[in-house]
Amino acid sequence: MTNAPRSWKGAPEHYSETPDWKDGTTKFLGWFSIGLGLAEIFAPRQVAKLVGISDEDEYVGTLRQFGVREIAAGLGILTRPKPTYWLWSRVGGDAIDLAWLTRRLRDSEEDNDSTKLLAAITAVLGVTALDIIQGTKLTSEKLPSTGHDEGSFQVGKGDDGTVRLEAQVTVGASPAECYEFWKNLENLPRVVGHLESVRTLGEGRSHWKAKAPAGLSVEWDAEVIEDRPNEYIAWHALEHEQVDNLGSVTFVPAPGDRGTEIHLEMEYHPRGGAIGARIANLFKKIPQGALMMDLRRFKQLIELGEVVQSDATASRKMPHPAQPNATNELKSELRAQ
Known part of the structure; x- marks a missing residue:
C-alpha cells in the first residue's frame, strides 16, 4: 500500500450474477x-x-x-x-x-x-x-469460482493478510450534514463497532484504537490524506505504524432527492514482523457485513437522533435506545464541530 491517495471503487457488488441463491x-x-x-x-x-x-x-x-x-x-x-x-x-x-x-x-x-x-x-x-x-x-455462503462472497460487504482477504471492508447506505440527510459528522474523526467510534476511540492530534493527524477479540486492542496514528468538503474524506496510517490502515468515505447525492448515498471503505494491511502477523489475525476476525451495520447505526443517528439496541437480551426484555439524543440537538452538535 502506498501513501498516495487512493481512488476507491464505487458501490460494493451487492449482487452476484449467479443462479438464484434464495430459499x-x-x-x-x-x-x-x-x-x-x-x-x-x-x-x-x-x-x-x-x-x-x-x-x-x-x-x-x-x-x-x-x-x-x-x-x-x-x-x-x-x-x-x-x-x-x-x-x-x-x-x-x-x-x-x-x-x-x-x-x-x-x-x-x-x-x-x-x-x-x-x-x-x-x-x-x-x-x-x-x-x-x-x-x-x-x-x-461462498462462490465456488472466487472463494469469497461477492454478494457480501467484505472484499475478501488477500494473500498478504490485507483485510478490506466496504459498504454503502442511503441516509435521509444532505451531503453537507453527513460530511459534518465524518469530518470529525472522533465521531467514528459512535457508529463503527470495532473502533474504541479516535483522538485528534492536530494538523490532520489522529490516534486510533480498535477493539480486538479476547479484550485486546490495537492502536496506531493516522492522517487525513484528502478532504473534499461535502464529497470525500480519506485517511491512512502513518508509515512507522504496525498497522497500515486506509479508509475513505464518499458522499453522493441520492437519486430522486432522497438524501445522500454514503460509501464507506476500510482496509487493514499488516506490516512485516511477528507483531504485524498477530495484528493481521485480529483484523481477520472482523465479520462480513460489519461495516454495513455500522452505516445503519449512522443512518439511525442522523435520522432518529439515537442509535437503537435491539438485541433484547435477558437483562432487557425490550429494545432500548443507546445514548438518546434529539435529532435537532445532534444537528446543533455537528454544526458546532
Whole structure:
C-alpha cells in the first residue's frame, strides 16, 4: 500500500450474477416486506390501530414512509439472485421500526394500547431474528469460482493478510450534514463497532484504537490524506505504524432527492514482523457485513437522533435506545464541530 491517495471503487457488488441463491424463507421475507409495505401505504390508519396506536391520523405519513422502504426491500429481495444487501437493509429497517414502536410504548402522553404495542414489538423482534439469520446465511455462503462472497460487504482477504471492508447506505440527510459528522474523526467510534476511540492530534493527524477479540486492542496514528468538503474524506496510517490502515468515505447525492448515498471503505494491511502477523489475525476476525451495520447505526443517528439496541437480551426484555439524543440537538452538535 502506498501513501498516495487512493481512488476507491464505487458501490460494493451487492449482487452476484449467479443462479438464484434464495430459499423459501428468503422469498417469504421478500413477499412479506411487499405485503406489509402495501398495507402501510394504502391502509396506514388500520395498521396504526392494529399495533395499538390511539391517534391513527398522527402517524399516517410516518407509516407510509415505512411502507415505501418495505416495498423497496421486498422488490430487491425478490428480483436479485443473491440479495444480501437487501436482507441486511431489512435488519436496519427493523431497528427503526423497533425504535418507533418503543417510543410509542413509552410515551405517557399518548393513550396507546400497551398490550398491542408489546405484541407488535415481539413480532418485529421475531422477524428481525429471521432477517439476521437469512442475511448471515447469504453473507457466509461462498462462490465456488472466487472463494469469497461477492454478494457480501467484505472484499475478501488477500494473500498478504490485507483485510478490506466496504459498504454503502442511503441516509435521509444532505451531503453537507453527513460530511459534518465524518469530518470529525472522533465521531467514528459512535457508529463503527470495532473502533474504541479516535483522538485528534492536530494538523490532520489522529490516534486510533480498535477493539480486538479476547479484550485486546490495537492502536496506531493516522492522517487525513484528502478532504473534499461535502464529497470525500480519506485517511491512512502513518508509515512507522504496525498497522497500515486506509479508509475513505464518499458522499453522493441520492437519486430522486432522497438524501445522500454514503460509501464507506476500510482496509487493514499488516506490516512485516511477528507483531504485524498477530495484528493481521485480529483484523481477520472482523465479520462480513460489519461495516454495513455500522452505516445503519449512522443512518439511525442522523435520522432518529439515537442509535437503537435491539438485541433484547435477558437483562432487557425490550429494545432500548443507546445514548438518546434529539435529532435537532445532534444537528446543533455537528454544526458546532
